[in-house]
Structures are given as C-alpha cells and as structure tokens.
Amino acid sequence: MLDSKVVALLNDQVNKEFYSAYLYLDFSNFYEDKGLEGFANWYKIQAQEERDHAMLFYQYLHNNNVKVTLEAIGKPDQELNSLMDPLQAGLKHEEYVTSLINAIYAAAQEANDYRTVQFLDWFVKEQGEEETNANNLITKMELFGSDAKGLYMLDSELKARVYSAPSLVL
Numbered sequence: 001m002l003d004s005k006v007v008a009l010l011n012d013q014v015n016k017e018f019y020s021a022y023l024y025l026d027f028s029n030f031y032e033d034k035g036l037e038g039f040a041n042w043y044k045i046q047a048q049e050e051r052d053h054a055m056l057f058y059q060y061l062h063n064n065n066v067k068v069t070l071e072a073i074g075k076p077d078q079e080l081n082s083l084m085d086p087l088q089a090g091l092k093h094e095e096y097v098t099s100l101i102n103a104i105y106a107a108a109q110e111a112n113d114y115r116t117v118q119f120l121d122w123f124v125k126e127q128g129e130e131e132t133n134a135n136n137l138i139t140k141m142e143l144f145g146s147d148a149k150g151l152y153m154l155d156s157e158l159k160a161r162v163y164s165a166p167s168l169v170l
Contacts, residue, residue, distance in 0.1 A: 011061065
C-alpha cells in the first residue's frame with residue numbers, strides 16, 4: 001500500500017507531465033509558424049515523451065491499486081517572441097520537473113516506500129538527460145543561431161530526431 005502523501009504527489013505528476021506535453025506542443029507551434037520544421041519536430045517529440053512519462057506514472061499507480069485522478073490540463077502561458085525563448089523556457093521547465101521528481105522521491109524515501117523510490121530512479125536519470133539536452137540546445141543556438149546558414153544546419157539536425165519510446169519496465 002502506497003503512502004497517501006506519495007500517492008497525491010504521483011497523481012499530481014500525471015497532470016504535470018501532460019501539461020509538459022501541452023507546453024512542448026506550444027513550442028512546436030511557435031517554431032512551425034517561424035518555418036523551423038526541425039525545431040518544431042524536436043518539440044513534438046518532446047511532447048510525445050512527456051505523454052509517455054504521464055502514462056508511466058498512470059500505469060504505476062494502477063499497478064499499485066491506486067485510483068488515478070485526472071485534473072484539467074492548464075493552457076501553456078509562456079510568452080514566446082524570440083527563437084531563444086522556447087529553449088530557455090524549456091530548460092526552466094525541465095528544472096522545475098526535476099524539482100517535482102525530487103520531491104516525490106524524498107516523500108517516498110521518508111515513507112520507506114522503496115518500490116516507488118526504485119520506480120523514480122529512472123525519472124531521476126531521465127531528468128538529468130532532459131536538462132542536458134535543453135542546455136545543449138541553448139548552447140547551439142547561441143553559437144549558430146544568429147547566422148542564417150548555422151540556423152539552417154541546426155534546424156536540419158533537429159529535423160532528423162526520431163521518437164524513441166521510454167525503456168522503463170513497470
């Protein structure tokens with residue numbers, strides 16, 4: 001039986017992960033409007049990953065006989081003006097998600113809920129990768145984004161990204 005505080009945090013995380021997908025779809029829309037199909041592709045794939053993360057939390061709760069409570073998903077409210085805005089907002093958002101995962105992890109440890117701790121280990125590693133990827137995109141945009149040819153090459157690189165389902169086994 002999962003601790004009630006841990007359950008509440010896990011349930012909330014389902015909604016937060018779906019919000020992340022909405023946010024990244026909004027970023028994808030922004031880049032589509034700018035004619036940057038590669039950046040749009042990168043964020044569409046990010047949105048798919050976030051939906052997968054939500055479903056992993058959803059399935060974990062069901063696997064532990066916990067009712068999942070789905071809440072309304074908030075509308076993304078980021079103001080996007082420059083090509084750098086979604087990248088910086090994406091990094092900030094990933095840092096926020098890391099703080100949420102860490103809070104669930106701490107609550108699970110406090111409750112001696114080792115099953116949930118083990119489940120969350122994958123997300124801790126994943127968040128490290130997400131923050132690194134977000135930082136790398138910012139660095140590449142800073143290096144190449146102000147040059148039209150550099151931006152074209154970066155967009156082409158991002159267009160080549162393909163979706164890969166998470167490898168977490170529940």
